[in-house]
Amino acid sequence: MPQTTSSTARLMDGSALARQMVEQAAERAAALTRQTGQAPCLATVLVGEDPASVTYVRMKRARCEKAGIRSRHIALPAATTTAQLIATIGELSDDPGVHGILLQHPAGPHIDERAAFEAIAPAKDVDGVTFHSFAAMSFGLDGFASCTPGGIMRLLDHYDVDLTGKHAVVVGRSAILGKPVGMLLLGRNATVTYCHSRTNDLAAITREADVLIAAVGRPRFIHGDHIKPGAVVIDAGYNPGNVGDVDFDSAVTRASLLTPVPGGVGPMTIATLLTQTVDAASRQLGATAV
Structure with missing residues (x-):
């Protein structure tokens, strides 16, 4: 788990990682087409x-x-x-x-x-929107993750965030974001707490999070004083005016890692969609080593 080394969080560059993923998907798509x-x-x-x-x-x-x-x-x-x-x-x-x-x-x-x-x-x-996909993902079987949660996991891996034993708090319970990302975190040995806009004393819970996922769909809903110093904060919200669910200016002085909006989770969602499309085509076409 990254530790705080200064008063400013390190930003998690989803745009750069997404470009790498799209380039890899393009290489695999070309190989699949040739094969x-x-x-x-x-x-x-x-x-x-x-x-x-x-x-x-x-x-x-x-x-x-x-x-x-x-x-x-x-x-x-x-x-x-x-x-x-x-x-x-x-x-x-x-x-x-x-x-x-x-x-x-x-x-x-x-x-x-x-x-x-x-x-x-x-x-x-x-x-990753069907019952089948959610069940397969939850049981660690072959299937497709919801794209935003899948992108979040890739981003956490890229920044070497060790989830084992960590307390992950998910603020949000939508079928395509909050619920599936919690299951993915649980599958990586995190201890997961689900919260939402109606949770009593929400800030007391988020302050205990080693990893905080904001996916509630409300602009600047999570403030810096709701965040544990040194926590990893993933802002999966996108609201009018390019504003996330986290108050960036106050969060950046508390978190160790923080996703910006835009340029954090958003690009990862599309990159995951393209990656999973190539995966699906490879399976259906019986391709090898693609």
């Missing part, structure tokens, strides 16, 4: 025209192109029903030319997102 004659393919599904979702999908497709991963985009009208969405995802699940499926969420208040997620074939769930 099998097929390039990895990620299908993105978007319901409606929410501006933020449109931007996210465009960014993911651009990153795919740079990494030598084919991108197939399915844009569905806002009026699409849950049944229609499930049918579309089912077709992609059955298509041997598609190796990974990403349903951009939120899909709309009228859509049963859980039912739509469960229509994704487990072998193609590169975003």
Whole structure:
């Protein structure tokens, strides 16, 4: 566990590590294409025209192109029903030319997102959103981690954060971030406490954390005096104005390691998505040493 050596935390550069991961994914995608004659393919599904979702999908497709991963985009009208969405995802699940499926969420208040997620074939769930993926991840079996939690774990490994026996506190309980990252930390022998915005005396708990994951979706929710001196702090929040869930200015004087927003967790999420897409394609195509 890193120790505090000055009054300012060392920043965890997710952008630099993500670039390395994308370069590695690109090399593997090229090798896979040479070996099998097929390039990895990620299908993105978007319901409606929410501006933020449109931007996210465009960014993911651009990153795919740079990494030598084919991108197939399915844009569905806002009026699409849950049944229609499930049918579309089912077709992609059955298509041997598609190796990974990403349903951009939120899909709309009228859509049963859980039912739509469960229509994704487990072998193609590169975003790690299905029950199958969560169970496999929790039991340490082959499967795909939710991309943001998976990216967080890679970032912790890159900075040599030893999790064994450490107290990890997760502030947040979403199905794609808070809950899965806690299971991944538990699988690495950390002692995990889940908290959320309604936890009584939250600050008393976060002050005990050796590793603190902020994933509550509230700007500057965690302040410096909520942080144990020398703790590793992962800010997985992203709020309007490029603001995370941690108050950066006060946290940087308490933590030993701290992720900035932007440039910390965000780039790792997309890099993990691309890495897992190449993983999925390699398995489905029966490639060796890719």
